[in-house]
Each structure stands twice: as C-alpha cells, then as structure tokens.
Amino acid sequence: MAKEDNKPLDSGISRRGFLKGVGAGTVATGMMPGLAPENAQAAESAKIQGPGEVPITLRINGRNRRVNVEPRVTLLDALRNRLDVTGAKKVCDRGTCGACTVLVDGDPIYSCSMLALEAEGREITTIEGLGTPEHLNPLQKAFIENDAQQCGFCTPGFVVACASFLEKNPNPTREEVRSGIGGNLCRCGTYAGMIEAVLDAAEVQKGGN
Amino acid sequence: MKSFEYSAPNTIEEAIESLGNRWGETEIMAGGTDLVTSLKQRITAPQRVVSLKNISTLREIHESSDLIQIGAMTTLADLSNHSTIQKHFPSLVEAARSISSPQILNAGTLGGDLCQRPRCWYFRNGYGLLAQNGGKSLIPAGDNRYHAIFGNDGPAYFVSASSLGPPLIALGASVSVVGADGKSRQIALDDFFRIPKSESERETSLKPNEILTAIHIPLSGLNNSVYEIRHRHGLDWPYATAAVAFKLSGSKASDVRIVLGHVAPTPWLASKAGKSLEGAEVTMSSAAHCAQSATQGAKTLSGNAYKVPMVKTSVKRAILIAAGIQMKG
Numbered sequence: 001m002a003k004e005d006n007k008p009l010d011s012g013i014s015r016r017g018f019l020k021g022v023g024a025g026t027v028a029t030g031m032m033p034g035l036a037p038e039n040a041q042a043a044e045s046a047k048i049q050g051p052g053e054v055p056i057t058l059r060i061n062g063r064n065r066r067v068n069v070e071p072r073v074t075l076l077d078a079l080r081n082r083l084d085v086t087g088a089k090k091v092c093d094r095g096t097c098g099a100c101t102v103l104v105d106g107d108p109i110y111s112c113s114m115l116a117l118e119a120e121g122r123e124i125t126t127i128e129g130l131g132t133p134e135h136l137n138p139l140q141k142a143f144i145e146n147d148a149q150q151c152g153f154c155t156p157g158f159v160v161a162c163a164s165f166l167e168k169n170p171n172p173t174r175e176e177v178r179s180g181i182g183g184n185l186c187r188c189g190t191y192a193g194m195i196e197a198v199l200d201a202a203e204v205q206k207g208g209n
Numbered sequence: 210m211k212s213f214e215y216s217a218p219n220t221i222e223e224a225i226e227s228l229g230n231r232w233g234e235t236e237i238m239a240g241g242t243d244l245v246t247s248l249k250q251r252i253t254a255p256q257r258v259v260s261l262k263n264i265s266t267l268r269e270i271h272e273s274s275d276l277i278q279i280g281a282m283t284t285l286a287d288l289s290n291h292s293t294i295q296k297h298f299p300s301l302v303e304a305a306r307s308i309s310s311p312q313i314l315n316a317g318t319l320g321g322d323l324c325q326r327p328r329c330w331y332f333r334n335g336y337g338l339l340a341q342n343g344g345k346s347l348i349p350a351g352d353n354r355y356h357a358i359f360g361n362d363g364p365a366y367f368v369s370a371s372s373l374g375p376p377l378i379a380l381g382a383s384v385s386v387v388g389a390d391g392k393s394r395q396i397a398l399d400d401f402f403r404i405p406k407s408e409s410e411r412e413t414s415l416k417p418n419e420i421l422t423a424i425h426i427p428l429s430g431l432n433n434s435v436y437e438i439r440h441r442h443g444l445d446w447p448y449a450t451a452a453v454a455f456k457l458s459g460s461k462a463s464d465v466r467i468v469l470g471h472v473a474p475t476p477w478l479a480s481k482a483g484k485s486l487e488g489a490e491v492t493m494s495s496a497a498h499c500a501q502s503a504t505q506g507a508k509t510l511s512g513n514a515y516k517v518p519m520v521k522t523s524v525k526r527a528i529l530i531a532a533g534i535q536m537k538g
C-alpha cells in the first residue's frame with residue numbers, strides 16, 4: 001500500500017522522463033519534422049497533451065472533423081458543443097442511461113464516458129449517420145410505425161443501440177432484443193413499442209413484408 | 210471536471226514512467242466507463258491521465274494447454290465472446306454478460322472491472338472511501354443498505370463492485386502487475402484486493418505507478434458458475450453474488466472454492482463453506498448446508514440484513530448450477 005507523504009503535488013511526475021524512448025527533442029513541442037512515420041506515431045502517442053486545448057481530428061459519420069478540445073472534454077461534449085452534432089443526447093452524463101450512445105468502430109458506447117481524445121483514429125457513427133428525415137433507415141421507420149417513443153429524448157440513443165444490435169443479430173428473438181437494449185433507459189416506458197420496432201425492422205431487412 | 214494533462218503512450222514502460230507515485234496525482238485510463246464519471250464527480254482530480262489505449266500487448270489473449278492469459282485491456286465484450294473462455298469458464302461469461310449494458314461491455318475492460326472504484330454513495334458523494342467524519346465512520350449510523358456484511362470491522366464498509374473478481378478468484382486466477390522498476394510480478398487475485406485501513410490507501414495492492422497487465426487463469430477443468438441477485442437486470446450492480454468452482458468426480462466435489470461478491474470490501478472467500486462441501490456429494494441438501502455455512506460470520510448493519518438470505522440462496526444455486534443439478538422452485 002502506498003504511504004502518504006507530504007511532497008508538493010507537482011513534484012512527483014515528470015513531463016520529460018518517459019519521452020526517453022522516443023528519441024527526439026522535438027517531441028515536446030508536438031512538431032516532428034523528419035521523423036519516420038512509425039517514429040512520428042510513437043512520438044505522437046507518448047506526447048503529453050493539455051491541459052489546454054489540443055487539436056484533434058475525429059472521424060464522424062465518414063467525415064474528418066478537426067476540433068480543439070481540452071483533454072477533459074468528453075466525446076459527447078465535443079460532438080454537441082463543438083461540432084454541432086447534437087443527435088446524441090446528454091441525460092445522466094455518467095454512463096447509466098444510454099441517451100448519448102454512438103457507435104465507435106461499429107460498437108455502441110456511451111459517448112459521455114469516453115474522452116474525445118480517446119476517440120481519435122476511430123470511426124464514430126452518430127444517429128445523424130444512420131439516416132435522414134428524407135431517407136430513414138428501416139429501423140427508424142419501424143420506430144415511427146410502432147409509436148416507439150413518447151417524449152423522444154432517449155430515441156436517438158435507442159435507435160443507435162438497436163441498429164448495432166440488429167446488425168449483429170439479424171434474426172433476433174424477443175428475449176434477445178430485450179437484452180440487446182439493456183444499456184438504454186426510457187423514462188416514458190415505451191419499451192414494448194421499441195421491441196416491436198426492432199423485430200419489424202429485422203423482418204424488413206430479411207426481405208419480408 | 211478539473212482540467213488535466215493527457216498522454217497515451219505505446220508501451221508499458223512509457224506508461225509507468227508517466228505515472229506519479231502518489232494516489233490521485235495521476236490516474237490510469239482503460240475504457241473510461243468508471244474513471245470518466247469519477248473525474249466528473251471529482252472523486253479524483255489528477256494532474257494527468259495516462260491512457261492505456263495504444264498499448265496493444267494489453268489486449269492480447271494467449272492460451273497454452275494449462276493456462277489462459279488475458280490482457281488487462283481486453284473488453285468485457287471480447288472476454289465473453291472468446292471461445293476458450295466460453296468453453297471452460299461459464300461463470301466468467303455469465304458474470305460479464307450480466308453487466309448487461311452492451312455499451313459498458315464494449316468499452317469496459319477486464320482490468321477496469323477489477324480496479325473499478327466502489328459504488329458506495331458516501332464515497333461517490335465526496336465523503337471519502339471510509340466515509341469518516343472526525344475519525345468516525347458515518348456508515349453504521351447512516352444509510353447502509355448497500356454496504357458490507359462481511360469484512361466490515363471497520364474502517365471500511367463499502368462493498369467491492371467487481372462482478373468478475375469473485376468468479377476469477379474461485380477459478381484460482383492470478384494477475385501480473387508491472388511496477389516502477391519495470392519488472393512484472395504475479396499476485397494471486399485473492400491477495401490483489403485489499404481492505405484499506407486509511408484514506409490514503411485504495412482497494413487493491415496496486416501502487417499508484419503500477420499497471421495491471423494481465424490475468425492468468427489455470428485451465429484445470431473445474432466446474433464453475435456464478436449466481437447473482439439483482440434488483441434490475443441492467444445498469445446496476447448486484448446485491449449479492451456467489452461464485453463457485455470445484456472439481457466434480459462422479460458426484461463428489463473437491464478443490465472447492467466459494468467466493469462471494471458485493472457483500473464485503475473485497476470479493477469474499479467463504480472458506481468454511483468451501484470446506485463443508487470438500488469431498489462431499491453435491492446434492493440439494495449438501496448445497497443447502499454449504500450455503501448456510503457461507504452466511505456464518507456475517508455482521509449486519511442497520512439496513513443490510515437482507516443480504517444474508519441472498520448469500521445463502523445464491524451460494525446454494527451457484528453450487529447446483531455448477532454441478533448441473535436441476536433446481537426445484
């Protein structure tokens with residue numbers, strides 16, 4: 001167990017010590033002219049960023065978006081407050097409701113519980129990337145047809161979670177749908193409609209009615 | 210959330226070098242499902258966050274004939290979908306899947322599950338791990354409905370939140386930890402969890418500049434299972450869990466290990482209960498007898514006595530499931 005000592009808070013950690021292996025004095029500035037690509041990548045990763053704003057590129061719905069964020073900014077806040085991608089909603093802001101669900105490399109995650117910096121280099125899909133009002137995807141249509149929402153605030157998170165579920169489980173049972181949406185909450189309690197919507201969309205995708 | 214520096218090194222050595230040697234100065238980020246919330250709630254306000262996301266070796270799973278080694282950054286989803294784990298360790302698959310939120314399973318890691326901080330509401334609301342005021346815990350006289358019934362002689366009353374810890378201990382798992390000297394040491398998982406004695410300690414034997422790198426589980430052919438009792442099947446932690454593992458020869462059990470979850474500040478080895486089943490035939494009545502002994506030594510607080518019958522029921526059911534015995538009612 002660690003013992004408490006009374007050193008001032010900022011004395012224990014070094015900004016430079018761990019850069020040794022990187023082998024370039026330019027690293028700390030974030031500029032790496034002349035480094036081989038793999039070294040540049042190593043230097044990039046070992047670099048200490050922040051606490052001020054850091055320029056990053058996020059790949060959102062197939063487009064690269066550049067944004068400056070402090071390391072403490074979550075992916076959700078970067079999307080909503082910096083990039084005007086407001087489909088993902090902030091409700092609990094602590095990983096317990098699913099309103100902020102987005103796909104990262106195809107898998108649903110809570111964007112309120114991931115730092116924007118952690119999402120760099122990954123493929124982010126939000127509700128905006130699944131369909132538009134003019135071109136709804138089958139699941140979005142099925143949500144409307146099954147009246148699968150009341151206030152609608154949780155809906156984007158549910159649709160994103162359900163879309164990924166359907167992709168991995170094209171032929172689900174009702175029970176599987178239930179557990180597939182186990183990471184999202186609806187305070188209006190429209191689960192019955194949502195389960196029907198997912199089952200309907202599965203039929204449509206299989207080429208049924 | 211307070212602002213902090215961030216780095217995402219490519220190697221364990223770099224990561225260790227960028228960690229401070231006092232708790233709270235720096236924090237390790239795995240999937241972030243627990244840490245990001247702790248940062249927002251100011252349970253910790255580090256100067257620097259060190260992300261493990263670029264260290265690819267931490268995601269590897271290696272198998273030999275008698276051991277499986279799982280990198281600490283393996284997500285709970287990948288863990289529960291792995292064919293060897295599915296074949297040998299139904300308890301781990303069940304424990305992971307019962308967390309039930311696909312979003313948490315996709316982002317949360319095995320290392321993060323073992324190192325997640327307690328959910329004690331005093332702790333989460335800024336009263337500290339031991340919830341003390343003037344050297345005295347607020348918990349015995351406070352709202353302790355979700356607190357410990359074992360290992361609660363003080364000063365800690367929280368319960369360990371990890372669902373994977375109990376079945377892993379039952380299976381005899383150990384963990385690799387890399388320390389400040391860059392050397393790796395192996396610790397039995399049972400010894401990894403600690404009951405803190407002061408606010409400056411945490412719930413594991415990790416030092417602030419140490420990284421949990423891998424979990425090793427012997428492939429020793431043990432029957433194993435978990436049984437959890439939950440309020441709701443999603444977005445919440447269990448009230449009580451029992452994990453069991455034993456060798457079944459005919460109908461006789463040996464090498465019995467019974468580990469309780471969510472009832473003590475660490476996963477709680479019910480050794481008397483394990484002994485009571487050792488060498489015995491697994492039947493409805495021996496399981497019930499063993500379950501009864503698993504409750505021995507429980508010390509209830511004003512609001513958590515309900516956990517005692519839950520321990521009994523979950524131990525009994527876990528034993529019967531592991532032995533493949535159908536339960537009546």
Ligand SMILES: Cc1cc2nc3c(=O)[nH]c(=O)nc-3n(C[C@H](O)[C@H](O)[C@H](O)COP(=O)(O)OP(=O)(O)OC[C@H]3O[C@@H](n4cnc5c(N)ncnc54)[C@H](O)[C@@H]3O)c2cc1C
Pocket residue numbers: 094095096236237238239240241242243244245261281282307308313316317318319320321322323324325326370371372373415419420421422443444445446447
């Ligand atoms: C709504 C909800 C319900 C949940 N229900 C359950 C449940 O029923 N059972 C259960 O077990 N869990 C449950 N969880 C917790 C979840 O499983 C954990 O949050 C997750 O496993 C943590 O993994 P992570 O990779 O996201 O860790 P992080 O959030 O990144 O880290 C968690 C902690 O562990 C430390 N850490 C992580 N990895 C390492 C490492 N390799 N070495 C050293 N330190 C490390 C971090 O510094 C941090 O303190 C739930 C979470 C939520 C939000």
Ligand code: FES
Pocket residue numbers: 089090091092093094095096097098099100101110111112113
């Ligand atoms: S806002 Fe992210 S899970 Fe609720």
